Amino acid sequence: MATGRTHRPATRSRGIPEATVARLPLYLRALTALSERSVPTVSSEELAAAAGVNSAKLRKDFSYLGSYGTRGVGYDVEYLVYQISRELGLTQDWPVVIVGIGNLGAALANYGGFASRGFRVAALIDADPAMTGKPVAGIAVQHTDELEKIITDNGVSIGVIATPAGAAQQVCDRLVAAGVTSILNFAPTVLSVPDGVDVRKVDLSIELQILAFHEQRKAGEETGAPEEGESAQAAAQDTVPGAAAVAQTPLAPHRAASGAGKDNGRQGPDGDVPAVMPA
Numbered sequence: 214m215a216t217g218r219t220h221r222p223a224t225r226s227r228g229i230p231e232a233t234v235a236r237l238p239l240y241l242r243a244l245t246a247l248s249e250r251s252v253p254t255v256s257s258e259e260l261a262a263a264a265g266v267n268s269a270k271l272r273k274d275f276s277y278l279g280s281y282g283t284r285g286v287g288y289d290v291e292y293l294v295y296q297i298s299r300e301l302g303l304t305q306d307w308p309v310v311i312v313g314i315g316n317l318g319a320a321l322a323n324y325g326g327f328a329s330r331g332f333r334v335a336a337l338i339d340a341d342p343a344m345t346g347k348p349v350a351g352i353a354v355q356h357t358d359e360l361e362k363i364i365t366d367n368g369v370s371i372g373v374i375a376t377p378a379g380a381a382q383q384v385c386d387r388l389v390a391a392g393v394t395s396i397l398n399f400a401p402t403v404l405s406v407p408d409g410v411d412v413r414k415v416d417l418s419i420e421l422q423i424l425a426f427h428e429q430r431k432a433g434e435e436t437g438a439p440e441e442g443e444s445a446q447a448a449a450q451d452t453v454p455g456a457a458a459v460a461q462t463p464l465a466p467h468r469a470a471s472g473a474g475k476d477n478g479r480q481g482p483d484g485d486v487p488a489v490m491p492a
C-alpha cells in the first residue's frame with residue numbers, strides 16, 4: 214500500500230520527483246531539531262541517519278533543491294531549513310479547517326504542532342447543533358451550515374475530515390465545491406474528488422496491520438520455520454532488510470487523474486494512499 218499507484222506524473226512541474234517531496238518533511242524534522250540545538254552545519258551522513266534515509270538518496274534529493282553542501286563542511290542547517298520550508302510552501306500561513314469535532318477532531322484541534330509548522334486552524338466545524346459555539350482548543354465550534362462561508366471568508370484551501378465514514382464523502386464534496394483543493398482524510402473511506410484536488414489519507418489501523426505483518430515475519434524467523442510453500446533459502450533471503458524496505462518506502466501523495474470522481478482509479482491496490490510518513 215505504501216507504493217500505491219498514482220496516475221499523476223512522478224515528477225512535479227518544477228522537476229522535483231514526488232518521492233523526493235515525500236522525504237522533504239523527514240529532512241525538515243531532523244534539521245529543525247539540529248537548528249533548535251544551534252548546530253550550524255551537518256554532514257549528509259549525519260543528516261541521513263537522523264532522517265532515516267540513505268545518504269546517497271539524500272544528496273540526490275538535495276541536488277533537486279540546488280543544494281550541494283560544502284566539501285568537508287557539510288550543509289548549512291539554517292539555510293536548508295529555509296530552502297525546504299520554502300519548497301514545501303511552509304513559509305506562508307495555511308488556514309486549515311477541521312470538520313467533525315469528536316474525539317479525533319478535538320485531539321487534532323488541540324495539537325500544538327500545526328501552528329509551529331505554518332498551519333493555522335481557522336475553524337472547527339461540526340454537524341451536531343449541540344456542539345455549536347462550544348470552545349475546543351480555544352476556538353468556538355461552528356455548524357456545518359456555515360461551511361461554505363467559512364471556507365470563502367478565510368481563504369481555506371486545506372480541509373481535514375474527521376467525521377464518521379458515512380459522512381465523509383458529502384463533507385468532502387462540500388469542501389471542494391467551496392474551494393478547498395487539498396484534503397486530509399481520517400475517515401476510513403475512499404473519497405472521490407475531481408481533477409486538481411489532492412487527498413491524503415491517514416489510517417493508523419493500516420499502519421498497525423503492517424506492523425503486525427512484520428511482527429509475524431520476525432516470529433517466523435525466530436522459529437526458523439519457512440512459511441508454507443516457501444523454500445528454506447527463500448525464507449532466509451526474505452528477512453529483515455526486505456521488511457525494512459517495505460516499511461520505509463516513502464509515500465506518494467495522490468491526486469485526481471482526469472475528470473470528476475476519478476479517485477478510485479488513482480489509488481493503490483488497497484484503495485488507499487496513506488499520509489502517515491515512514492518512521
Ligand SMILES: NC(=O)c1ccc[n+]([C@@H]2O[C@H](COP(=O)([O-])OP(=O)(O)OC[C@H]3O[C@@H](n4cnc5c(N)ncnc54)[C@H](O)[C@@H]3O)[C@@H](O)[C@H]2O)c1
Pocket residue numbers: 312313314315316317318338339340341357375376377378380383384398399400401415416417418
Ligand atoms: N485515521 C485514523 O487513524 C483514525 C483514528 C481514529 C478515528 N478515525 C476516524 O475518524 C473519524 C472520527 O472518529 P471519532 O472517534 O472522533 O468519532 P466521533 O463520533 O467522536 O466524532 C465524529 C464527529 O463528527 C461529527 N459529524 C458527523 N457527521 C458530520 C457531518 N456530516 N459534518 C460535520 N460533522 C459531522 C459528529 O457530530 C461528531 O462530533 C471516524 O471516521 C473514525 O473512524 C480515524
